[in-house]
């Protein structure tokens with residue numbers, strides 16, 4: 163590795179987040195068992211897993227709140243154990259539980275944060291204004307946070323997390339408990355952050371439609387990363403499209419699928435199902451070659467739901483304590 167000159171910022175070409183063989187146990191519970199993660203600069207990275215899989219522990223280690231037992235974590239090139247101060251300067255945090263002071267105004271909450279981070283007074287006013295623009299709260303600058311909706315509070319927390327220009331913004335379930343419209347709105351801001359601020363966004367979510375919007379995702383189960391890649395890459399592991407058929411004679415359809423198309427069909431509720439590589443291309447071939455009247459054909463492409471089920475043995479929506487998405 164190239165030696166750094168005094169005062170040189172390592173973060174310029176280092177990955178935003180790097181974790182190698184990270185372990186953490188709490189008395190008797192091996193919560194994180196050899197996690198490897200690489201997040202590139204500017205990526206929006208989704209971290210998924212069933213309840214108790216080790217997400218919060220991993221994030222807490224990345225944010226210097228919990229010390230790893232072994233392994234290595236670097237944020238923008240700085241080690242979380244050796245260079246904790248450098249790491250903290252480079253990250254922003256948005257937790258599930260709000261940490262805003264509701265008795266203060268929007269601007270006061272932000273200025274308080276700027277003081278904590280030792281931001282020069284001369285730049286604070288302008289930075290506060292541009293962050294409030296980013297999350298659409300400029301008009302509410304002097305209102306007390308106590309008067310805000312859940313979505314507005316979350317937006318303010320995002321603005322606060324970004325105020326000191328972190329390299330990585332960590333968000334733990336940023337949209338949990340919000341209605342679908344507000345969730346969509348938060349995502350508009352998250353995308354804007356990635357574009358305008360060139361900030362890496364690392365977030366946990368239980369919503370697969372949100373994971374779908376990430377550049378890359380990792381799935382953790384029982385303390386281990388079981389899959390990592392773009393949503394498209396992970397879905398391609400599941401591979402096949404599913405074609406569900408309702409026909410006039412399902413038994414005959416199964417025979418024809420086997421004899422003519424070499425496909426093993428399985429019975430499903432009210433019909434039969436086969437798996438093929440490219441459903442859209444196969445449907446016309448099937449319809450002309452089946453010889454059995456078809457009432458209905460449905461093609462389902464692999465989803466992240468199936469990816470999650472494949473790797474964890476659980477449907478993400480079945481995880482206890484998770485509102486249906």
Ligand SMILES: Nc1ncnc2c1ncn2[C@@H]1O[C@H](COP(=O)(O)OP(=O)(O)OP(=O)(O)O)[C@@H](O)[C@H]1O
Nearest residue numbers: 188189191193211212213214215216217218219220
């Ligand atoms: N402070 C602690 N002391 C003891 N055990 C803990 C502690 N924090 C977490 N654990 C245990 O470590 C495991 C991983 O927990 P963690 O909170 O990291 O999972 P998670 O994926 O974030 O779960 P959730 O989605 O429910 O927040 C769980 O078995 C949990 O009970």
